Amino acid sequence: MYYDQKKIRPYRNRFRLVKFFAYTSFIILIISSFILSTFISQRATKILMSAYEDHALLIAKNLNHQVFHYFNIPIRYRYGSISLREKEQFELMDRIVRTTIHSFNVETVNVYDVKKGIIAYSTDKDLIGLTGRGGVGYKTALEGKLSSGLLSGEPSIFQSWLIDFAKEKKLRTFIPFEAEFPFTYIGILGVFELIQDLTKEYESISKFRYLVFGVSLGITILIFLALLLVVRKAEITLKKRAEEQKHLEDQLNQAERLAALGEMVAGVSHEIKNPLGIIRSTAELLTEKLESDPVQKKLSGIIFDESCRLNDIVTDFLDFARPQLPLLQDGNLKDIFHRIFTFLQPELNKRAITLNTDDLDSRDFTIKLDPGLLYRAFFNILINAVQSMKNGGDITVTIKEENKKYHIHIRDTGEGISKKNINKIFNPFFTTKDKGSGLGLPIVKKIIEGHNGTIDIKSEVGKGTSVFITLPLKS
Secondary structure (H helix, E strand, O other): OOOOHHHHHHHHHHHHHHHHHHHHHHHHHHHHHHHHHHHHHHHHHHHHHHHHHHHHHHHHHHHHHHHHHHHHHHHHHHHOOOOOOOHHHHHHHHHHHHHHHOOOOOOEEEEEEOOOOEEEEEOOHHHOOOEOOOHHHHHHHHOOOOEEEEOOOOOOHHHHHOOOOOOOOEEEEEEEEEOOOOOHHHOEEEEEEEEEEOHHHHHHHHHHHHHHHHHHHHHHHHHHHHHHHHHHHHHHHHHHHHHHHHHHHHHHHHHHHHHHHHHHHHHHHHHHHHHHHHHHHHHHHHHHHOOOOHHHHHHHHHHHHHHHHHHHHHHHHHHHHOOOOOOOEEEEHHHHHHHHHHHHHHHHHHOOEEEEOOOOOOOOOEEEEOHHHHHHHHHHHHHHHHHOOOOOEEEEEEEEEEOOEEEEEEEEOOOOOOHHHHOOOOOOOOOOOOOOOOOHHHHHHHHHHHOOOEEEEEEEOOOEEEEEEEEEOOO
């Protein structure tokens, strides 16, 4: 069946826009997921930093208390001054520091001398005596403020996702070493530098970040697939409705054309039928009187035969233009088919055609019908099937009951109908035969539709033709 692509195209264009929106939404959702997971990662990093700064502050306060009370005061009292170069003082300082930070996640503790700016003590002995390592954090601590930062540098948004070169993450915290009550007037005695290894914590954040992104991406893909499914289903539905609308418009246009054509054909056929009857009667009379002249008798016979053929064609015109209303009565489809089979049997034998009726005789197919009209419709279909098979073949007739309808399927293995012609077979006056009015199938369609039924024909060249007819159980 042909559909006007210009009428269907707007629906396609509309859904191209919807598909574009779907793909764009997918990309936007992915970018949003990336930004969201990165934001969550950065937020988690800040929370981690804040937590470990607080943790370092508590350690430093405890360390400040322990060193001041158990090292600073006793050493000054015993020796008068502090000199960590002295082995005994260093060992005491080292013991107090290590005891204080024991079980805490502190990698290195450095103590800066505020007067000289050097590392006077460190849990890493290689750092003792070095200067200039404190930087801004050291200077901030001298002002009595806490300072903290990552040794490897806090990753940017893109660095945290694309390339993070630092293999280790260490938090460096500077805290002023202050005298405690009652010696608070002394001021800042030094600077504590605490280094904490946060590599494992950052790895956990990275895994969490990937998990968030993965879950977001998975949900996005599911939403995208669902959206595509909805769009595809809606596209199919609207396309089907457009095709149905076009089909109904074609039927309406054809009905209008046929109505106008029917009025014209009826008038012309009526005017032709009367003089044609006179010609046929005259030819028949001449044939009876001209027995002595064989030539004239032959010519009269030809006139008579052709008049009969023309009369049949004109009758088809009238039947098409002014179709008879079916006079419904109780009947059996099986009886109609058997009458046709009996009439066609000699022709079937002559052409070596096998008739398959399956279980047609297994039950009755009762229906309200006009036996004369349905006989004519089915006969026309079957004679077409017979004429399509010149070298033998098969004709199969089946009837099935489904959804309160009889589904009749007539299939042949004849020459078939080309795709070019299949859409024209119900058009009036269209025929591929040398002789014929082209009104057979249009009349068949009118008869079937007069019984509130439907007819559809599928065919393929070289494989045969199938005719599908449905008739309601109660017309």
